[in-house]
Amino acid sequence: MHVKTRLGGSILIAAAVLLTPITGAAAAAPKNEKQVELKGHRQVAIVIDDFGNGMTGTPEMMELPVRFTVAVMPFMPTTKQDAEFAFKRGDDVIVHMPMEPVRGKPEWLGPGAITTSMSDAEISKRVEEAIAAVPHAVGMNNHMGSKVTADERVMRAVLTVVKKHGMFFLDSRTTYKTVLPKVTAELGVPLLSNQVFLDDVYTTNHIAKQVGVLRKYLETNESCVIIGHVGPPGKLTAAVLKDAIPRLQSTTSFVKLSEMVVPSAEKDIIPHS
Ligand SMILES: [Zn+2]
Numbered sequence: 001m002h003v004k005t006r007l008g009g010s011i012l013i014a015a016a017v018l019l020t021p022i023t024g025a026a027a028a029a030p031k032n033e034k035q036v037e038l039k040g041h042r043q044v045a046i047v048i049d050d051f052g053n054g055m056t057g058t059p060e061m062m063e064l065p066v067r068f069t070v071a072v073m074p075f076m077p078t079t080k081q082d083a084e085f086a087f088k089r090g091d092d093v094i095v096h097m098p099m100e101p102v103r104g105k106p107e108w109l110g111p112g113a114i115t116t117s118m119s120d121a122e123i124s125k126r127v128e129e130a131i132a133a134v135p136h137a138v139g140m141n142n143h144m145g146s147k148v149t150a151d152e153r154v155m156r157a158v159l160t161v162v163k164k165h166g167m168f169f170l171d172s173r174t175t176y177k178t179v180l181p182k183v184t185a186e187l188g189v190p191l192l193s194n195q196v197f198l199d200d201v202y203t204t205n206h207i208a209k210q211v212g213v214l215r216k217y218l219e220t221n222e223s224c225v226i227i228g229h230v231g232p233p234g235k236l237t238a239a240v241l242k243d244a245i246p247r248l249q250s251t252t253s254f255v256k257l258s259e260m261v262v263p264s265a266e267k268d269i270i271p272h273s
Helices: 002-017 079-089 120-133 152-164 180-187 204-220 234-248
Strands: 042-051 069-072 092-099 137-144 168-171 191-193 223-229 252-255
Touching: 042 079, 042 092, 042 137, 042 204, 042 234, 069 079, 069 137, 079 092, 092 120, 120 152, 137 152, 152 168, 152 180, 168 180, 180 191, 204 223, 204 234, 223 234, 234 252
Parallel strands: 042 069, 042 223, 042 252, 069 092, 092 137, 137 168, 168 191
Antiparallel strands: none
């Protein structure tokens, strides 16, 4: 477990300094930041978003040959079924919390969404209900949320509940204005950040290209969180991952997000930027 903890420590440093989202060929080595000493295996956490609605690609993802993290939307037709299935596979389950974006249609949000016009009490109630709706959840990430994750008051209300349940938060990094590093540090909630979106364009070419971005990123970083989706790109993403995983495994371990979380005692000695 010590090895994991040490790797975890490096991961948080890497995540904390990478404050610009990387979605394309921009995944170059971090500039002007502390160089992480690279040796041995890399760690990659695959997170797949948007489970809970019987979306396309769900069975294909559930056949991935490695453990991964299943982000399940609350209050949807297959919320419980998908969470239970993933848990039985040994995957991590996290709540994929619908949150208001700066742009986007309200109907994409799904039920139980958090918006910036809500009171702290309403936010707290909705987050509690969402956690209760997703069995076995050990963490949370945002579905959309570019407006909410830039709002300190709202995120403080959300993260207070997350902390109460001993969960971590994964910042999907839908906005560069994210307040998550600041508010999670304040409250002592473990924070992980996404470095590569696999399938923001729904083509096999693009998804394969993003696997290349991941490879490049791992040349200079010990660990990486990558996010894909069930839904429109689901089958394509599952197929690309199935193909890529065996070829990455000689240098890379695939882990669940909970294995990347740094215990709070150790987190205290890591400087926050
Ligand atoms: Zn989503």
